Amino acid sequence: MPAKSKAQQMAAGAALSAKRGEKKKSELKGASKSMVKSMSEKELHDMASTERKGKAGHASKS
Template identity: 65%
Template sequence: MKAQSEAQQKAAGAALSAKRGKTPKSKLQGASKEMYETMTEKELEDMAATKHDKIPERKG
């Protein structure tokens, strides 16, 4: 699944970092914390890999 906004892509990157043990889970907040708990590493990789040039900064 591709990210629908830059904010979502960045949150996925933070959650992926925690999933891989590079960032403490306690540092996560908001969407990244929820993503960490509900998504697989593969799903997070796909979302974090979304290119910025074709998505808005924020959805809405």
């Protein structure tokens, strides 16, 4: 599942590093905090490695 925005991609990267033990889970905020609980390491990797070119800063809510 590719990231829809740059912010979503960055949140997935933070969650992935926490899941791998490279970052403390207590340091996470917002979406990355829920992502680490609800997504597998592979799902987070796929989202974090999405091509960034042409992505909006934030995805629209509609």
